[in-house]
Amino acid sequence: MSMIVNRRDVDFMFYEALDLDKLLASERYADHDRESLDAMLSLCQSIAEEEFLPSAAKLDANEPQFIDGAVKTIPELKQGINAYRDAGLCTSGYDADIGGMQLPWMVDQALNGMFVCANNPIHTYLFLTQGVANMLNVCGSDELKAKYLNKLVEGEWFGTMCLSEPQAGSSLADIRSKAEPLADGSYKISGTKMWISGGEQDLSDNIIHMVLAKVPNGPDGVKGISLFLVPKRRLNGDGTLGESNNIALVGLNHKMGNRGTTNTLLNFGENGDCIGFLVGQENDGLANMFHMMNEARISVGMAAVMTGLGGYLYSLDYARNRPQGRHLADKNPQLPQVMISEHADIKRMLMTQKAFIEGAQMLMYYSAQIIDQQKISGDRDEIARMQLLLELLTPICKSWPSEYCLEANKLAIQVLGGYGYTREYPVERLYRDNRLNHIHEGTWGIQGLDILGRKVHMHNGAAVAILREDIQRTLDSAAHHNTLGEYSTALSRALGIMEQTIATVAQCDDKALALANATLFLDAAGHIVIAWMWLKQAVAAANGLQNGVAADVAFYQGKLAATAFFFRYELPKATTNLALVAALDSTCYDLTAEQFLGV
């Protein structure tokens, strides 16, 4: 079995539980059909298995080194990137007009997901570059695009996002990096940027940084932030690489996981002029940066899912092949040992992983599909409606997998026991890698404030109303299967409690108190949305059992079992959390810093 993908499951989600067929019937995606996409998935699977997966442990054990102001990486890292680039995959995420494959984004997520599962630290360089290219394509001037875009699209140069500074992590209002206008329209950039993934490396000839900085005399706070394209090396008039742009690598951060991706502290313009180019308008920087935030946050969620999947597949394979102990009903030591997948608690740990990972994976594809559907819709109201739903789902896409697919990684270790705790097996590495996802691209707490403080209130709660409508459609289709009635009732009830909770919290005048348990609300909303995703899968599985092929019976039964598991073991937790949110419980909020220890 593959350690990076269950192709049957991808097919199930795409063509049985979701509507990829409809997307492929549109003019926008006319160049693709199921057959060509299958071939593409197979190609990516083999490159990921052959060029990414084998070096994952070595890259983790031999992280990039900071030597004489530069970065040194192991050759396998570049080899993986070359294999990806040589297959033309750098262009998978773009439209045809800028040289891309114009794939449905949900398919692009699946293609790239295999590389993420195999070796996310390599993939991160590629992922960041895609974000920069998309941002430049949407917000940049024709001149900037002419100079930089194609090199990024082709993967010849890589890109980074430079937001945080040592004194300003989540609080971008407090960044101090400066951009002083020069006579030729460019800017002189100065300042220190922190946590910059891929900020320095020995993999591409140039690095294109997207940098948030403040121009003189702008407004305070986030309203005075502008976005600049700042290349590591300047370009000559003919577009060839010129002199250094004076971006100094101060140091590398040494992370618990994701070690193959450099994480840098950069000084801009410390020892000479560092030139940047405005992207969009002055003081519009944050809006421009956030233009890509929905996609970025879904991709972070997808990384959490795929990192969880790696642990699930490995631990499942291990459990099905590791003899240990006997059935409780007959422990006669003269009997041979059974495979540990026969033990109830091992099944529980495997099922928990399955329910978390496949539930979240479905949400990632579903959300990506919304973006694809927006692009083929000509109806502005429909596009706006989809946008509202997407905005509501985004903090869930970012946070829920970061929490629960990490939990899955923890269980994968437990399935392997002592072996799982050693670096000789991959599951501990995946656990370490996944711990990152709750932190970058907006922390867990930030996502909580986003959903309860902003998203549920957009347009007088329109997003939640749309969620209710779309869930109702799933409930309607579930009504054709008697066996799913238990779940429909539970989902509808939980959603009702969530709606009431939002209404209750909205009446609280103390905004800070209203949001004190926002993270719990986010967690509960995530559970409700994932339950919905499982009900969608259950409907498709029930249909499959009625109409599908006999060889798929176990697959469909597994989907129905996972649905049962999620609704019985997990969904009840949402109600408990929502009760605390609705009660405006202030147990934590009221605490003073002294009360923790008494001093």
Added chain:
Amino acid sequence: MSMIVNRRDVDFMFYEALDLDKLLASERYADHDRESLDAMLSLCQSIAEEEFLPSAAKLDANEPQFIDGAVKTIPELKQGINAYRDAGLCTSGYDADIGGMQLPWMVDQALNGMFVCANNPIHTYLFLTQGVANMLNVCGSDELKAKYLNKLVEGEWFGTMCLSEPQAGSSLADIRSKAEPLADGSYKISGTKMWISGGEQDLSDNIIHMVLAKVPNGPDGVKGISLFLVPKRRLNGDGTLGESNNIALVGLNHKMGNRGTTNTLLNFGENGDCIGFLVGQENDGLANMFHMMNEARISVGMAAVMTGLGGYLYSLDYARNRPQGRHLADKNPQLPQVMISEHADIKRMLMTQKAFIEGAQMLMYYSAQIIDQQKISGDRDEIARMQLLLELLTPICKSWPSEYCLEANKLAIQVLGGYGYTREYPVERLYRDNRLNHIHEGTWGIQGLDILGRKVHMHNGAAVAILREDIQRTLDSAAHHNTLGEYSTALSRALGIMEQTIATVAQCDDKALALANATLFLDAAGHIVIAWMWLKQAVAAANGLQNGVAADVAFYQGKLAATAFFFRYELPKATTNLALVAALDSTCYDLTAEQFLGV
């Protein structure tokens, strides 16, 4: 503030919430009083802070190496051990008759807990040695004790436990190591042992292995296991060190955390005779090994607590000193940033850590106190009663902190954000270290089977009845404080549901089905016991607010807030889990290995 202990809290638990005073009034502990113990705690705190804590990161980054068949460790490891030994601390865990300090074990747990928090990988060598010495003292012959015991007690030689083998981890029935009787009464040992912590090192002149092996023609399974003392180097007639005993180090396991403790694969007698000495009687090996299991499992729980505490203290200190962002009520960027301990979600994450860690720490001291009380009681019935309660609590002591104090470590990382994810800060190391505790000394699943399959049924449920009686005593004392009524009601109700659940499950004829959700039962029982521990602390805090000094008001308020948090945010989860157990839910149990993926 200290990064390894909150001394005020230790005092609170010992003298306000528990009964150390009563222990100290007994003849057995007459050599100690509060003053002497305070001095001892202070001494240990400074040695741990000065000789253990500073090398923790370096030891993690420079784990022991396997060079030419031997182990090489960094000098700081031996330096820490020497400081501990030179202070006479190796003898802290033993009675006076074998040269020990004869401390109450709850105090010994607190003393050693500071070393665990500071640098558990160093302490593990010492901890294992104590287990071996105690086992030898209880089960060994006078001759063996005369030769080996004092060297172990003094910490001159170290000890190990050799249970697992490559084909037999949790399933000890399947061990294959052999012990053939020799004419002189000793045995020839052969076989391979795995996961042996401290199995080889360059720290002590000799290593005393306690090895499970099978004598010829014994019964099958666990009934045919015997226990042997097997030294790394044999002793000459005069007790001096003699020749090698042919125990080969095959390799070291490379762990995710706890890296400073060697974890070894050992071959006994591969290249020459390996001589072992029977401890206790033939075929009594498992019983002898388990003689110390309650203490060992409580110590594992204590390690989980202290590893969690390290993260909590560090993240609390960080949060109180790290400015970032502003209050939600006024986000004016011209205002200075506030400390992140002011943010509601940071408070939630700190409070969750506090509630988990201090709740579990209280349980560890409480359980240790039971062992101490057994030793000063002359009443056999009372001792038997305490033993039953201890047996019931032991799987909770082992597992609950392994789960929830790891969760606390996860939150400590989150409080630090990106910094927390780097090896420049200790919180990620503590998270990695703590992941071990769910695995060794009986996995999570094993503990679940132990409590629901065995412990709750002992003597017709006597242990649970004793738990009910002792909880009732706490409810009675809580009745003096009106503010605690909410908690008493909730605890009594949850305990009742647990009792009903046990009764329901007991009626199930399918034993395997009855135990299918044993891990969930363990989790729920843990939540109920920890809620009890918090109610005990709440009573003491409420008393303290009435009678204590003004300087302690914030401390007591923090205890009451943590009680509120645990009862409101956590205890409800127990009911959800118990409902699944009582329903004999078979969602996971029914799964076949094929249904996970469909193949």
